[in-house]
Amino acid sequence: MTSGSWFGTLELAHRTRGRARFRYRCRSGTPTDARTIERAAENITGVLEARVNRAARSLVLHFDDKEVELESLRTALAALSPPVPAARGSTVVEQGGPAPMVASLATLALTRYLPQPLQFPVALGAAAPLLRHALEDLVANGISSHVLEAMAVSISLARGDYTAANTTTFMLALGEYLEISIARRSDDLLKHLLRPASDQIWIERGGQEVLVAAGEVVVGDTVIVADGAVVPVDGTVLGGEATVNEATMTGESAAIAKGRGDAVLSGTLVEEGRLRVYAEQVGSRTAAARIADYVEQSLTAKSAAQLDAARLADRLVPIVLGLAGVTYFLSGDWRRAASVLQADYSCALKLATPVAFKSAMYGAGRAGILVKGGSALERLADADTFIFDKTGTLTAGTLAVTDSIAFDSTYTAEDLLCLAASVEEHYVHPLAHAVVAAARAIHGQHFEHQEVQFIVAHGVASVIEGQRIVIGSRHFVADDEGIDISAHLETVDRLYEEGKTLLYIGFGGRFLGVLALKDEVRANSAATILRLRELGAKRILMLTGDHRERAEELAEHLGLDGCHAELLPQDKARIVEELSQQGARIAFVGDGINDAPALAGAHVGIAMQKGADIARLTADVALLEDDIACVADAKALANGTMALIGSNYRLTVGLNTGILAAAAAGLLSPITTAMLHNGSTIAILLNALRRSSV
Numbered sequence: 001m002t003s004g005s006w007f008g009t010l011e012l013a014h015r016t017r018g019r020a021r022f023r024y025r026c027r028s029g030t031p032t033d034a035r036t037i038e039r040a041a042e043n044i045t046g047v048l049e050a051r052v053n054r055a056a057r058s059l060v061l062h063f064d065d066k067e068v069e070l071e072s073l074r075t076a077l078a079a080l081s082p083p084v085p086a087a088r089g090s091t092v093v094e095q096g097g098p099a100p101m102v103a104s105l106a107t108l109a110l111t112r113y114l115p116q117p118l119q120f121p122v123a124l125g126a127a128a129p130l131l132r133h134a135l136e137d138l139v140a141n142g143i144s145s146h147v148l149e150a151m152a153v154s155i156s157l158a159r160g161d162y163t164a165a166n167t168t169t170f171m172l173a174l175g176e177y178l179e180i181s182i183a184r185r186s187d188d189l190l191k192h193l194l195r196p197a198s199d200q201i202w203i204e205r206g207g208q209e210v211l212v213a214a215g216e217v218v219v220g221d222t223v224i225v226a227d228g229a230v231v232p233v234d235g236t237v238l239g240g241e242a243t244v245n246e247a248t249m250t251g252e253s254a255a256i257a258k259g260r261g262d263a264v265l266s267g268t269l270v271e272e273g274r275l276r277v278y279a280e281q282v283g284s285r286t287a288a289a290r291i292a293d294y295v296e297q298s299l300t301a302k303s304a305a306q307l308d309a310a311r312l313a314d315r316l317v318p319i320v321l322g323l324a325g326v327t328y329f330l331s332g333d334w335r336r337a338a339s340v341l342q343a344d345y346s347c348a349l350k351l352a353t354p355v356a357f358k359s360a361m362y363g364a365g366r367a368g369i370l371v372k373g374g375s376a377l378e379r380l381a382d383a384d385t386f387i388f389d390k391t392g393t394l395t396a397g398t399l400a401v402t403d404s405i406a407f408d409s410t411y412t413a414e415d416l417l418c419l420a421a422s423v424e425e426h427y428v429h430p431l432a433h434a435v436v437a438a439a440r441a442i443h444g445q446h447f448e449h450q451e452v453q454f455i456v457a458h459g460v461a462s463v464i465e466g467q468r469i470v471i472g473s474r475h476f477v478a479d480d481e482g483i484d485i486s487a488h489l490e491t492v493d494r495l496y497e498e499g500k501t502l503l504y505i506g507f508g509g510r511f512l513g514v515l516a517l518k519d520e521v522r523a524n525s526a527a528t529i530l531r532l533r534e535l536g537a538k539r540i541l542m543l544t545g546d547h548r549e550r551a552e553e554l555a556e557h558l559g560l561d562g563c564h565a566e567l568l569p570q571d572k573a574r575i576v577e578e579l580s581q582q583g584a585r586i587a588f589v590g591d592g593i594n595d596a597p598a599l600a601g602a603h604v605g606i607a608m609q610k611g612a613d614i615a616r617l618t619a620d621v622a623l624l625e626d627d628i629a630c631v632a633d634a635k636a637l638a639n640g641t642m643a644l645i646g647s648n649y650r651l652t653v654g655l656n657t658g659i660l661a662a663a664a665a666g667l668l669s670p671i672t673t674a675m676l677h678n679g680s681t682i683a684i685l686l687n688a689l690r691r692s693s694v
């Protein structure tokens, strides 16, 4: 979209061996987010891992200091611009149909029956695409495995050994065809899975706020967007005020205040406040474009394992070439040289790892787990500490209102519930959902109220009939709002003892009543925790914004290693950061707006299916089913994938070394080498595919 560099400024803030931290400023208008930057940086030669902290505008690189100098890294970073998807490896992407494979198979089968003079041109014709690509590759990237393959085919052609040339051509075409179809299958599925997170939107119709399906919104509608929600349309603010985080679109991480007349973009996030937006661009256009971009990025991004494999493959190319030269020099036999040239490592090393990742992502998708890239799997396999959020994660989050107690006789229990629901209905929070559902069940009236304020990890506030209403935690109502609750402590304590979660309601400065809710622990939370331990989790903790007693009870019940309660979002992130610094590799599992900072700061973030948009956007893994068992499934899948990649790696190196030695010793003809080498490559690819089910 834009050309030129991303970074306005880029300063080195800190460095140690193999690690450097840069402070950056984005140019405004650059369509990028943290992930885009990370991914692009990870594509720089020598870079092992990149992490961007948007809030701190810092970029941390882990790199191989034997391979790359800090100064050249910096230059490469400064020159970064948005990735052109699939620039390299285009040989694979451009083609795709089975035609080349069928043609080369036909050539292989039929050439021997052709009249002698036709055999050479036919074999050359079949090998032509391969030779052409190799030549392009040679010009662009120097000697690569493609070049070696082409040399082997050329030698066979020159020697008039058409069967050998045709066999090699066919095996390569077959391998390529398999890789493409596998890659395409997983790409399509991933695109399908990554739909926009929220499919319902609040709009104004005839002076009323109504919730409609995303597809129903048309240009000219007035869309309401509140805290924690992603703006669903491109448009102009008609009213309201809010701070909007546009990092996903512009890369600028500081929130920007928006008010009447300002433009807002779909995909940006309302952090605080509420906006009425005139919709100018709606529907699939904007969203689809963003999603396509996103998937493109996640598919082209390389994981560390992939980079390792590719690097090793590249290093081995000159060795194979040298060995072929020496073999010819010593034996004077072109056949041997051609055999050696075919036994290079690259195919299996470079293909097996991405195929394993993609097939794992595909399998994960079918099992209800959206994994955003191979590196997310890698980090999940790495994770040794699991931290769970409570409400909506370990508990079902489908709370039920059990009691509604009004302390003021002018209000009935129903009134209290409806009063709360009128204010809560604009927010995505498990507690808010429960209150609204309970009010709907009794067909309660709607109280007219002014704009609603949402105070993250505290509650909501508004004004009804000129009086301030506050609904939220004890800390919020009693400490922050200064409402005296002492007269009703007996009732409150009794409800706590019954194991209930309480919502305090203050109205006009007085304690009006409480709503008690019962949250059920998910039936399989305990089993999931156990499975995670078996899968290598050394420590499992819980962090929650809820009341301490509730939290400790649950932590004990589930057999966790510890818990922290009454936390604010920044506390969660801080605890994650502290533990990371002590060396823990943390997988954080959460669902709420209050979990987003921790999800972003963890080694790997996992968002629950019913989570807020921001949680699902921030996380590396987003569950597509409301089932906590998927967390253990994802971990098992990640472990299995990394083990498979490791064994493929050893298998590739072992097999090809054997083939290479035998070929150099003159034990293998070019045909046998082609069959063995390509056959084993295909076997390794198929092995990599095994992970497509959980």
Ligand SMILES: Nc1ncnc2c1ncn2[C@@H]1O[C@H](COP(=O)(O)OP(=O)(O)OP(=O)(O)O)[C@@H](O)[C@H]1O
Residues within 6 Å of the ligand: 389, 390, 391, 392, 424, 427, 429, 431, 432, 456, 457, 458, 459, 460, 471, 472, 473, 474, 502, 503, 543, 544, 545, 546, 547, 567, 568, 569, 592, 594
């Ligand atoms: N929309 C809301 N309406 C009323 N109270 C709320 C709302 N959001 C938060 N609160 C109050 O603030 C407290 C902390 O909220 P927060 O979202 O941080 O965590 P939580 O939902 O309790 O649990 P967890 O952190 O485990 O998800 C809640 O327990 C509740 O009392």
Ligand SMILES: [Zn+2]
Residues within 6 Å of the ligand: 458, 475, 476, 480
């Ligand atoms: Zn507070």
